[in-house]
Every structure is written in C-alpha cells, then in structure tokens.
Amino acid sequence: MPLVWSDDHVLHAPRAEVWVGVPTPAVEQPARAAAIRAELEQAGHPLVAAEQHRDEALTAVHDRALLDYLAGAWQEWDAAGLRADPGQEEVVPYFFAHAGLLGDAAPALPAAAWARPGRFAFDTMTPIGRGTWQAARSAADAALTAADLVLGGAPAAYACCRPPGHHVTRAAYGGSCYLNNAAIAAQHLLAALGAPVALIDVDAHHGNGAQSIFGATADVVTGSVHVDPAAGWFPHFLGFDGADGAHANRNVALAPGGGDEPWVAAVAALARWASGHGPRALVVALGVDAAAGAPESPLRVSAAGFHAGGRALGALRLPTVVVQEGGYDVAAIGSLVRAALDGIQEGLAGAGRGQEAGHG
Ligand SMILES: [Zn+2]
Numbered sequence: 084m085p086l087v088w089s090d091d092h093v094l095h096a097p098r099a100e101v102w103v104g105v106p107t108p109a110v111e112q113p114a115r116a117a118a119i120r121a122e123l124e125q126a127g128h129p130l131v132a133a134e135q136h137r138d139e140a141l142t143a144v145h146d147r148a149l150l151d152y153l154a155g156a157w158q159e160w161d162a163a164g165l166r167a168d169p170g171q172e173e174v175v176p177y178f179f180a181h182a183g184l185l186g187d188a189a190p191a192l193p194a195a196a197w198a199r200p201g202r203f204a205f206d207t208m209t210p211i212g213r214g215t216w217q218a219a220r221s222a223a224d225a226a227l228t229a230a231d232l233v234l235g236g237a238p239a240a241y242a243c244c245r246p247p248g249h250h251v252t253r254a255a256y257g258g259s260c261y262l263n264n265a266a267i268a269a270q271h272l273l274a275a276l277g278a279p280v281a282l283i284d285v286d287a288h289h290g291n292g293a294q295s296i297f298g299a300t301a302d303v304v305t306g307s308v309h310v311d312p313a314a315g316w317f318p319h320f321l322g323f324d325g326a327d328g329a330h331a332n333r334n335v336a337l338a339p340g341g342g343d344e345p346w347v348a349a350v351a352a353l354a355r356w357a358s359g360h361g362p363r364a365l366v367v368a369l370g371v372d373a374a375a376g377a378p379e380s381p382l383r384v385s386a387a388g389f390h391a392g393g394r395a396l397g398a399l400r401l402p403t404v405v406v407q408e409g410g411y412d413v414a415a416i417g418s419l420v421r422a423a424l425d426g427i428q429e430g431l432a433g434a435g436r437g438q439e440a441g442h443g
Pocket residue numbers: 286287288370372409410
C-alpha cells in the first residue's frame with residue numbers, strides 16, 4: 084500500500100498544550116510520523132511524496148475565513164509582540180466566540196491579535212506555531228494525494244498525516260487538529276466519483292469534525308467508534324452513542340477500559356452499516372490511540388485488534404484511503420498502524436471474507 088508522505092510535518096512541533104490553564108508538554112510530535120514511516124518502509128510500503136493541491140479542495144470542506152486565519156495566525160501573533168510580552172511563543176486563545184455569548188449575532192473578527200484565535204478555536208490544546216500552517220497544509224495534500232492514488236486504481240493508499248485532523252469542523256479547529264484531512268479526502272472522492280463515500284473513524288476519540296461537516300448530507304456517510312464522552316472523555320459535548328441527530332451518521336461509544344472484543348465488533352458493525360448506504364469508496368480515519376499501551380489510553384485495543392478491525396474495513400472491498408489521526412505511544416505507533424494496514428489489505432484481498440463485514 085503506498086505511504087504518502089511530506090517532510091513538512093516536522094515544521095509543526097508544538098511546545099505545550101494548555102490544559103485547564105496549565106501548559107503541559109505537547110504530545111502530538113514529529114517523532115510520531117517518523118516512527119510510522121520507519122515501520123512501514125521496513126514492511127515494504129512504497130513512499131510517495133504528497134503533491135500540492137488547489138485551495139478549492141480545502142474550501143470544499145472548510146470556511147474560507149478559517150483557512151485565511153490559520154494561514155496567517157502565527158505571523159499576526161508575532162507582529163503583535165505577544166512572543167515577548169506576555170511571552171507566549173505560540174498562538175493560544177483566551178476568549179471564545181461561544182454561542183451563548185453571541186446569540187444570533189455572527190462573530191466578528193476581533194481587532195486584537197490575542198482575541199482572534201477565540202473566533203476559530205474551540206480549545207486551548209491546539210497551539211499554532213511558526214510552521215503549523217505549512218505542516219497542516221501538507222497533511223491535507225497527503226490525504227488528497229492518497230485519494231488520487233485510489234482514484235487512479237490503487238486498491239488502497241495510506242496518508243501519514245501530521246498534524247491530525249478529525250476534530251476540525253467546517254469553521255473551527257481544536258483537538259490538536261487544524262484541517263480535517265479525512266473529510267477533505269472524502270469530499271475529493273465524492274466530487275470525483277459522483278457517488279456516496281463512507282468515512283469511518285476508529286480513533287479513540289469521537290470524529291466530531293466529519294459528523295459536523297457532513298451531517299446534513301447522505302453523500303458522505305460518517306461513522307465513529309470511540310470512548311464514550313458520557314464517561315468523561317473528549318470531545319465531551321458530543322459523540323454520544325447513536326445517531327447524534329444526523330441521518331447518515333452513527334456513533335458507537337464504548338465504555339473506558341474495553342479491549343479488542345467490543346472495539347472490533349463496533350468497527351465491523353459500522354462497516355456493515357456504512358455498506359448499506361451504497362458507498363463507492365471508503366476513508367478510514369485511523370487513530371491508534373485506542374491501544375492499551377498509549378499514554379492515558381481510554382481503551383485497551385491490541386495490535387491484533389487493529390489487525391482484525393482493519394480486516395473488517397477491508398472486507399467492504401471499496402477503494403480505501405487511510406488517513407492518520409491520533410496515536411501517541413511513539414514506541415508502538417508504527418507497529419499498530421502496520422497491523423491495521425495489513426488487516427485492511429487482507430480484507431481487500433478477500434481473506435476471511437464472510438467472517439467480518441460480510442459484504443461483497
Ligand atoms: Zn484521539
């Protein structure tokens with residue numbers, strides 16, 4: 084399976100995530116992608132360079148105002164002198180355009196550079212540094228390049244996207260994510276195929292971005308398996324078990340601490356459900372932070388579990404774009420991604436057919 088890659092991911096190396104007001108070491112680091120690449124190259128996956136795509140591929144999913152802000156946010160912050168006084172190197176919001184603050188009024192773009200991130204960010208955990216935009220843009224290009232490869236006939240392609248993207252909505256960023264790479268790939272496939280696309284998110288946290296972006300359309304069917312927000316997990320406000328009000332969306336929320344069995348069953352159930360909508364392509368938002376060894380992992384999925392889940396997704400026998408999302412155990416991330424990709428390839432090849440998604 085081609086491994087789509089951009090060296091530009093290293094330009095995003097956040098210093099700190101601000102959690103409950105306290106700067107904590109940022110875990111979404113370049114070493115994650117390096118570890119994945121090393122493992123996948125060793126396994127024989129051929130490296131393909133991400134190709135730059137036009138802005139239209141991004142504006143099809145995100146508001147222009149969000150893109151314009153992200154592209155210039157760090158320069159505005161720097162020009163306003165905020166790195167010297169109060170001494171914050173990265174763009175971090177302090178005041179938010181909360182729906183309860185604004186009522187029916189459209190949020191203005193604040194005049195103050197220090198107020199602007201609160202127009203677009205929904206948390207304080209997602210800092211913007213000097214190279215963040217270029218890295219985020221390259222991650223979206225990697226996802227688009229992987230989509231092009233499957234449109235060109237590859238059975239599947241993997242985009243090693245960093246920073247990840249699955250928490251980003253049409254107009255707001257957060258959750259260590261800046262551009263919704265998986266949603267951008269799904270929209271690109273939809274436009275090229277003119278037929279429904281399934282987007283299944285197996286990251287340990289709810290894929291709220293795709294649900295929000297595609298909630299009003301059945302053209303992109305979105306499913307997510309994740310730890311239950313009702314048990315206290317990010318993104319807290321949404322992602323509860325069921326359909327969350329959107330007709331072509333399904334969430335399977337798992338109790339914290341669950342292992343392979345409930346997780347693989349949920350992935351297979353989502354695959355079956357999505358296949359009922361007649362998709363012509365599949366995007367997998369592949370986070371591996373449901374792994375047992377991940378720091379503060381809410382779930383206990385093993386490499387064998389990721390392999391089995393991959394087989395269930397591959398058994399849909401659809402052209403498949405795999406987009407990297409979370410996963411923060413650098414020692415294990417490569418082997419977990421490799422296990423998932425092996426499973427997808429086996430499913431696509433028909434191994435174990437009839438045992439998982441049961442769909443031809
Ligand atoms: Zn996650």
